[in-house]
Amino acid sequence: MTLAALTIARYTLLEALRNRLLWLLLVVALGAVGISGFLNELALTESRQLQAALLGALLRVAAVFLIATFVITSMVREANDKGLELLMALPLPRAVYLLGKLAGFAALAVLPAVLFGTLALFFAPPSQAALWAVSLLCECWIVAAFSLLCMLTLSQVLPALAAAFAFYLLARAIGTLQLLGHGASAAHSAGQQALGTAIDALALLLPHLDRFTRSDWLVYHDGSAADLLAIAAQTVIYVALMAAAGLFDLYRKQI
Amino acid sequence: MSMGAHVKPVGAVPRAVLALLALTLVLQMLWQANAAPPRARARDLPPAPSLAALRLAALGEPVALSKLTMLYVQGFDEQAGVSIAWRVLDYANIALWLRRVLELDPRGQYPLLAASEVYGAVADPARARVMLEFVAARFAEDPNRRWPWLAHAALVARHRLHDLPLARRYAQAIRLHATGPQVPAWAREMEVFILEDMNELDSARALIGGLLRDGLITDPHELKFLSDRLDQLNQSTGSNQQDGGPKP
Numbered sequence: 139m140t141l142a143a144l145t146i147a148r149y150t151l152l153e154a155l156r157n158r159l160l161w162l163l164l165v166v167a168l169g170a171v172g173i174s175g176f177l178n179e180l181a182l183t184e185s186r187q188l189q190a191a192l193l194g195a196l197l198r199v200a201a202v203f204l205i206a207t208f209v210i211t212s213m214v215r216e217a218n219d220k221g222l223e224l225l226m227a228l229p230l231p232r233a234v235y236l237l238g239k240l241a242g243f244a245a246l247a248v249l250p251a252v253l254f255g256t257l258a259l260f261f262a263p264p265s266q267a268a269l270w271a272v273s274l275l276c277e278c279w280i281v282a283a284f285s286l287l288c289m290l291t292l293s294q295v296l297p298a299l300a301a302a303f304a305f306y307l308l309a310r311a312i313g314t315l316q317l318l319g320h321g322a323s324a325a326h327s328a329g330q331q332a333l334g335t336a337i338d339a340l341a342l343l344l345p346h347l348d349r350f351t352r353s354d355w356l357v358y359h360d361g362s363a364a365d366l367l368a369i370a371a372q373t374v375i376y377v378a379l380m381a382a383a384g385l386f387d388l389y390r391k392q393i
Numbered sequence: 394m395s396m397g398a399h400v401k402p403v404g405a406v407p408r409a410v411l412a413l414l415a416l417t418l419v420l421q422m423l424w425q426a427n428a429a430p431p432r433a434r435a436r437d438l439p440p441a442p443s444l445a446a447l448r449l450a451a452l453g454e455p456v457a458l459s460k461l462t463m464l465y466v467q468g469f470d471e472q473a474g475v476s477i478a479w480r481v482l483d484y485a486n487i488a489l490w491l492r493r494v495l496e497l498d499p500r501g502q503y504p505l506l507a508a509s510e511v512y513g514a515v516a517d518p519a520r521a522r523v524m525l526e527f528v529a530a531r532f533a534e535d536p537n538r539r540w541p542w543l544a545h546a547a548l549v550a551r552h553r554l555h556d557l558p559l560a561r562r563y564a565q566a567i568r569l570h571a572t573g574p575q576v577p578a579w580a581r582e583m584e585v586f587i588l589e590d591m592n593e594l595d596s597a598r599a600l601i602g603g604l605l606r607d608g609l610i611t612d613p614h615e616l617k618f619l620s621d622r623l624d625q626l627n628q629s630t631g632s633n634q635q636d637g638g639p640k641p
Contacts, residue, residue, distance in 0.1 A: 180464055183506050183615035188460040195457035310452040318445055348453025357456055358500055 142230050143238035150242025154208055162204060163250050167257060170196040187357045190261035194353035197257065198274060201250035205278045206285045206302045209243050213289040214298075226393045236384050239286060240377070247278035262356045269361040273351040276373035280345050281306055283380035290387045308340070309347040316341050345376045438469045438482065441489040444496050451497065459498035466490045467507060484523040487512060495531055505531060505542035506615065510622065513549045525550055529563060536566075537573030541609060544583055544600055552593035560587045577607045594626045 170193055178189035216222050225235050255271025262270065284305050288298040308315075319334035350369055355361035403411075442450075451458040470482060491504035505528055513524040525546045532543040543563050551560035564583035571580060580603070586596055601619050604610045610619065 177461075177464060180467070181460075181614055182467070182503070182511070182618045183612050184460070184501060184503050185612055185614045187501070188464075188503075191454075191457040191460045195454045198454075307452065311449055313453065314445070314448045314451070318449070321445070350453075353454055353457045 143234045143241060146225070146235060146238025147241035147245060150212065150239055151245050153212055154242075154246045157208070159204065159208060159246070160249060163201075163253055166200045166204070167197065167253055170200065171257065186261065190258075190356040191353040193261070194258065194270065194351070194356045197250075197254040198277070198351050198353075201247075201254060201274055201278055202281050202306060204250065205243070205247055206281050206306070207299065208246070209282050209285040210289050210295060210298045210302065213239075213286065214295050217293070223393055232388045233385055236286075236381065236388055240283060240381060240384075243282040243286065244279050247275055247282060250278065251275035258356055262359055266355045266359045266361050269366055270351060270355050272366065273355075273369050276369050277347055277350045279373055280309075280347070280376050280380070283377045283384075287380050287384045287387070290384050290391075305344075306347070309344045311348070312337075312341050312344050313346055313348040345372050436469075438466065438486055438490065440486060441493050444493060447493055447497060455497040456501075459494050459501055460503070462490070462497065463494045463501075463503045463507070466494065467511075482512075482520075484512065484515075484520040488523055488527040491527060492531070499535065500538070502539070502542070505539055506618075509542045509545040509549065510618070513546065514553075514622075518554050521549060521554060525554075525559070525563075529566065532566065533570070536570035537576055540567045540571035540576060540580055541600075541604055543567055543571075544580065547583060547587060548593065548596050548600060551587050552596065557587070577603065577609075579603050594623070597623060597626055 173196065174189045174193040177192055178185045181188045222235075226232065251271045251274045254274060255267055258267035258270050261267075281302065285298065285302040288301045288305075292298045292301060315337050319330075319337035349365070352361070355365075447458060447462070448455060466487065469487075488508070491508055494504045495501060508524045508531075509528050513521050513528070515521050515524075528539075528542050528546040532539045544567060547560045547563035547567075550556045550563060561584060564587045567583050568581045586599060601610070601623065605616075610616055
């Protein structure tokens with residue numbers, strides 16, 4: 139069973155490499171260096187910090203965008219080519235298929251994390267660059283797991299992409315939304331309090347990605363082992379949750 | 394496998410398609426060549442958004458947004474093709490934008506440099522005071538990190554505004570509040586600088602020299618900026634002009 143999952147993971151990774159994803163990542167890295175380098179030249183002071191912050195923010199969004207898009211389009215291609223039906227016809231539990239796909243996407247996310255983490259080394263000490271890269275890897279894993287779930291559930295490219303990006307934006311903004319919600323509830327309006335409660339409930343369901351892959355670590359070098367631990371724990375919990383939800387959906391599917 | 398293996402030669406494309414491609418390309422270039430050239434038009438800096446709106450827009454990256462916002466504000470006096478004199482900018486609005494930048498990244502120093510050294514160099518005393526007050530108010534929030542900018546502000550108050558009591562107040566604030574171990578002893582003696590009969594160039598040289606000696610200026614862009622300011626002061630002292638700044 140493990141061998142079957144590993145084979146599925148291997149072919150998922152091979153598909154990504156044949157889709158020239160590595161080249162795309164290199165182009166993105168060069169583009170981000172170019173843009174942040176140009177903006178760095180405009181700065182009167184803190185030029186290095188400015189470049190580090192903007193490069194970190196750009197690479198982070200680019201990595202997540204590429205991973206989410208690849209997961210969704212790859213799953214659609216497999217469904218259109220009847221690859222999913224072929225795999226389901228084999229004497230394999232459906233869980234093996236899902237775990238194999240997840241492992242493949244997880245291995246794929248190592249590419250942007252290592253490449254972009256290497257760039258971060260130019261701005262931060264190795265420990266901080268490593269923390270940033272590991273956090274980016276965890277963020278990509280969460281987004282990949284959510285995108286996989288979206289594709290299994292929604293089965294269409296556009297709704298799945300929209301749901302994945304909406305999830306990502308919400309997960310990154312949820313901390314601020316909570317602060318705003320609590321500020322509003324202080325006004326004692328029933329509507330505002332209800333809104334605050336709804337946001338708090340949403341915050342319980344989402345991973346707080348605003349605490350992941352922070353450019354502060356590259357600028358002020360203040361990331362700690364506690365940050366890493368919290369990120370790792372959140373990633374394990376959330377990827378397991380997405381895998382369980384995916385399995386729930388996959389076992390109910392009529393294929 | 395290379396991409397070329399999957400592609401037929403150009404000759405396989407119907408001539409009509411090639412002609413259409415060439416025609417539309419030429420049309421596009423003619424269209425753009427005849428379009429009116431972009432006209433530089435100065436725009437006012439819009440009102441600063443609320444901190445909550447900026448935090449929401451930052452998506453958990455307040456430091457990156459802070460740096461980007463600072464470049465946006467800085468670009469407003471040098472918009473594409475148009476240079477706006479500082480004396481026509483809305484300084485209250487600029488101060489609010491700088492405050493937002495600092496609130497997003499309280500460890501950043503850029504807005505304080507911009508306030509004390511860029512916008513504070515305006516010839517209009519009322520506008521310069523807005524910036525000096527901004528620096529003084531923000532200094533109070535983190536004196537041990539922000540004292541160099543209040544020191545610059547004290548020199549502006551002394552030599553540009555000729556307001557000795559204000560300059561002494563700033564120097565006194567540094568002595569009383571910037572008491573951390575990382576603050577050099579000479580910083581707490583700023584009042585002597587202010588009271589001494591030094592001209593602006595000598596005071597600025599002493600301050601920037603002290604900051605350099607203590608390793609408090611490390612950014613090459615900041616070093617060049619301050620060195621250019623000293624050159625400007627040198628020239629204006631030499632020609633005995635009373636100009637308020639490089640771009641009043």
